[in-house]
Amino acid sequence: MGKHVARLGAAGLAAMLLAPVVHAQQPPAADQERSSELATLKAELAAQRALVDKLMRELQAQQSKIERIEEKRDGTGPALADLALPPRADELLLSEQRGTGGQNGTVPTNVPAPANNRPPPTPVPAQPAPRTAATQAPAQPQQNTAQNTATRNERDQRPPEVAPLFEAPGVLTPRGKVIFEPSLQFGYSSSNRVALVGYTVIPALLIGLVDVREIKRNTFTGALTARTGLNNRMEVEVKLPYVYRSDATVSREIFTGTAAERVFDTSGKGIGDVEIAGRYQLNDGGPDKPYYIGGLRYKSRTGRDPFEVVTDCQTRCVGENVTGTGLPLSLPTGSGFHSLQGSLTWLFPSDPAVFFGNISYLHNFKRSNVERLVRNGIREPLGELEPGSIIGFNFGMGLALNDKASLSLGYDHNTVARLRQNGRPVPGAVRTQLGTLLLGYSYRFNEKRSLSVAVGAGVTRDTPDVSLTVRMPFTF
Structure with a gap:
């Protein structure tokens, strides 16, 4: 009997001593889940850092192009023909602000241009990207947004085009067009x-x-x-x-x-x-x-x-x-x-x-x-x-009537001196006085084709009673 009690006591003491060892060798499920979440966050942080680095490189490349344009304007940089850039911003706005549009399409007129024509910084997604291949998917929309914003800001600097009434157009043709x-x-x-x-x-x-x-x-x-x-x-x-x-x-x-x-x-x-x-x-x-x-x-x-x-x-x-x-x-x-x-x-x-x-x-x-x-x-x-x-x-x-149509009103006057023999x-x-009241309308079908109509009414005796002009420019 005493031996049996002694054995039971020794077994209990051994169990108490071995319990921490067993507990240390077998971690609970909560610790395993916490370790998995930590690994996921590390992977997501690495993917987000890669995305931010890519966007910053693109932004620096755009800023470098703009700085080279500014250097060219000052006569200290390379030729614009070597940069393969779109036409100058201040000369593109004229066809982009009004309904007739221009050769490069129509953009909103109420977008303010940033200082020095630099595009604004591209925002970084607030939510972490998943670890799968879809991690790179948000990068393309962000890249297109940055490029579209820069293009829009450049085009907003071009003077606006109106329905033509006179012989000389108001908008200059961009280089290469x-x-x-x-x-x-x-x-x-x-x-x-x-x-x-x-x-x-x-x-x-x-x-x-x-x-x-x-x-x-x-x-x-x-x-x-x-x-x-x-x-x-x-x-x-x-x-x-x-x-x-x-x-x-x-x-x-x-x-x-x-x-x-x-x-x-x-x-x-x-x-x-x-x-x-x-x-x-x-x-x-x-x-x-x-x-x-x-x-x-x-x-x-x-x-x-x-x-x-x-x-x-x-x-x-x-x-x-x-x-x-x-x-x-x-x-x-x-x-x-x-x-x-x-x-x-x-x-x-x-x-x-x-x-x-x-x-x-x-x-x-x-x-x-x-x-x-x-x-x-x-x-x-x-x-x-x-x-x-x-x-x-x-x-x-x-x-401008809408994003495609525009209306113009004008007056043209010419004074012709006497003929000498x-x-x-x-x-x-x-001396002859020629005065004409003009009304013009223009409609832009697409980026490369538009239609303009101008009607003139003579207000002096020597001016033609009525004139009608139809133009359809094509851009290549």
């Missing part, structure tokens, strides 16, 4: 002329002849225009027009003594005067800051000369022995003179509108030994002719 623009213009004008040849006995009685003429004129001009950007500040343009004209004159020939009216129809068609132009952006504008664009246009005399068409006169068209109507039997398609025009355009964006204007001066070069061709192949010498110079100005406002003003020649 080519715009091919077919256009069609129609103009109609009518005028009445009354000439009294005789003498008056009393104010109500005229002894002599009355020459009454009513002229209806229609002009169609189809043109192919191509322009390209030499750099992000300068573009060149070539315009090739084709002209069709028709005139109908209802008159009674003077000195004939008859009251019968006759209709004199004449027309002409052919290549017009080819034009070459260049435009250069003078400054860096921005929101509530004007943009200034200088332009220079040269007009040749490739069209049919007014002095090459036959005039309806038997011998001479001036003096007392006038026979015939004195009107051309066919109409010219060109002006007959070389011209050079300088202009300055300004655009002032004030969201949601854009105000614009232009001043210009056109000089017509004089010609010597000019002769007019009459019937029977006779040439009548005219001597030296110098057309009057033209001073012009226009202004208007463009308004042999250094003296031609008798009867006066």
